[in-house]
Structure formats: C-alpha cells, structure tokens
Amino acid sequence: MKIDIMTMSFLSKSVSWIFPDYRFEKLLTEFERTMSMELDFTQEAKNSERTASCFRKNNVVKVPQVFWELTSKEVLTMEFCSGYKVDNLDSLRKSDISPRKVAEALIQLFGEMIFVHGFVHGDPHPGNILVSPQGQGRFSLVLLDHGIYKELDQKFRLNYCQLWKALILLDSQKIMELGEQFGVGKYAKYFPVLFTGRTIESKSILGTQMSIEERMRLKQDLNSLGMDDISSFMESLPPDFLTILRTDGLLRSILGNLGAPRHVRLLTYAKCAIHGLEEQSKLQSGPIKRTILQVKISISYLHVRILIELAGFLMQVNDLSQKVMSRFRRMLQKTS
Secondary structure, rough: HHHHHHHHHHHHHHHHHHHHOOHHHHHHHHHHHHHHHHHHHHHHHHHHHHHHOOOOOOOOOOOOOEEEHHHOOOOOEEEOOOOEEEEOOOHHHHOOOOHHHHHHHHHHHHHHHHHHOOEEEEOOOOOHEEEEEEEOEEEEOOOOOOOOOEEHHHHHHHHHHHHHHHHHOHHHHHHHHHHHHOHHHHHHHHHHHHHHOOOOOOOOOOOOOOOEEEEEHHHHOOOOHHHHHHHHHHHHHHHHHHHHHHHHHHHHHHHHHOOOHHHHHHHHHHHHHHHHHHHHHHHHHHHHHHHHHHHHHHHHHHHHHHHHHHHHHHHHHHHHHHHHHHHHHHHHHHHH
C-alpha cells in the first residue's frame, strides 16, 4: 500500500507540474487516510458497534455482532447474517418484499447517519447492504463492511442540514450564504444541480427533470468552466463533502435500480435534515424553548413535506397523462 500511495503521489505531482490547473492532492490524502483505516480491523469492529448503538431502536437495521475474543488488527470475526444484495429485484419479488419499501428504509438509514448522527458509512455499494427476509413481506437491512467511516464535523453537519432545507425550499440566497460557509464561494450555485437535479434559478416542480430551457442554460454555463474552475471547486470543498458526495452518489444509484421515485430521497433527506437541527436545538435550550422550537420545526417540516408531496402528486398526474396520450395515439394509428 505504501508503494502504491507513493506512486500515486508522484504521478499526481507530475501531472500538476505539466498541467498547473490539475490540483487534486487533497483527494489523494483522503484516499490514503481511508485505506489506512480499512487495514485495522479493530477500528472496523468499533465502527460497527457504534453504528449498532446509533440504530438500536430501529428494528429494520441489522449490524452483525462482533466476537472480540476472535478479533485482532488482522482478523475480524462477526456474526453471520444471510441475505441478498439490496438491488436484487428478482429475490425481492420472490420474497414478496416491496422494492419501494426497501428504498425508503435504505435512504432513511443513511439520512439519519448523515444529518442526525454525523457518523457516515463511506462505502454503501450493493454488496455491503443485504436484505434479509423476515417473512410476510417484512425484512431487515444488514449493513456490512464498516472499515470506512467519516465522522462529520459538528459545524459542517449543521450547515449541511441548513443546506438541504434551503435546497428543498429553493432559497437561493441561503444556498449562496452556506456556500461561503463551506468555502466554495460562487460555485455554491451548482449545489442544487448536484443534489436535487435543478438549477438555482429553477421554477420546475421539485423532484422533476429540468426543462429543456434549463438544460440549455446549464450546458452553456458548464461549457464556460475550465479545468481551473473544477480544480478550485474540488479543492475548496471540506473533506467531509467528498464522503457525502460519494455516499449520496452510490445511494442514488441503488434507489434508481429499485425504481424509487426521486422525491423519496428528497423527502427523507428533508425530514432528516430538520430532525438533525431539532436535536441540536434540544441540547442548547431549556424546556420551554425546546417546546417552542419543536412547534416551529414541526411547522417547517410540514411546509417542506407539503411541497414534496405536491410535487410527487403532480409527477403522477403527468405520468398518467402521458400514458393516456400514448394509448390514444396507438388507437388512432390502428384506426387510420
């Protein structure tokens, strides 16, 4: 591993010397840190037990038990848990398990990790998440491979909660303010594109695809960016953001394979973001203030939920109208 890291460092510096705009040393540093963590199985065992503690009240989440008497830095011995990959649709259907419910449970699990606990599994690919049938359509999500975790900085976690609230409400001013907090400045305008698939000036329904006009404007904007812009953006991002982007990307891929609507992720992240802010407020306030804050937060979440549910309803109406029009066209073609 040390030789590999040295080789990658040499290549990265060489490329930076030839192409000054290429500056991704921070990525290499983060890679080295995570790989070092994965080589210590006692650390992985501690991570798994901490995660199990965070979700001890969640009956859906299962973390295999560690057998410490048979565990060392080189050997990790854990409880065997049966199941199949989270995106194995054939197995889900055979077990009468709803892919939609699996998707909702999965994004709820990682939403809590990111926004509430601030302790995030860094490699949630399908092979690390198993679905274990419990009969009658019920299931457990078995979370494996706890070698790579990221403990989010508390200030970052709270700002990220605020960012998602602003993204859902499309509060462009708040998004740009938080961009300054994250150190990315003007590049904050791309946060809505990265996370919700909308531009910062978007008027489209939350959870829907961008309009043709929005796509054209975004394409023109992105074409104006150079390698130095991309490099500056990546360098400006806090290290915690790199883990978040990777984790969210993997989760979105799994949700897509499960056929979950886009607003499932948006609603869950919004709920978890507000819950994360609520937990912090409870710690900083007295009993009366906590009650008032709880009411305010409930109203805020209700506002967000109405927006997302409305978007979901409008998308269903749009899908239905498209199906009706498609069937109508086929009927016309047959009669002509």
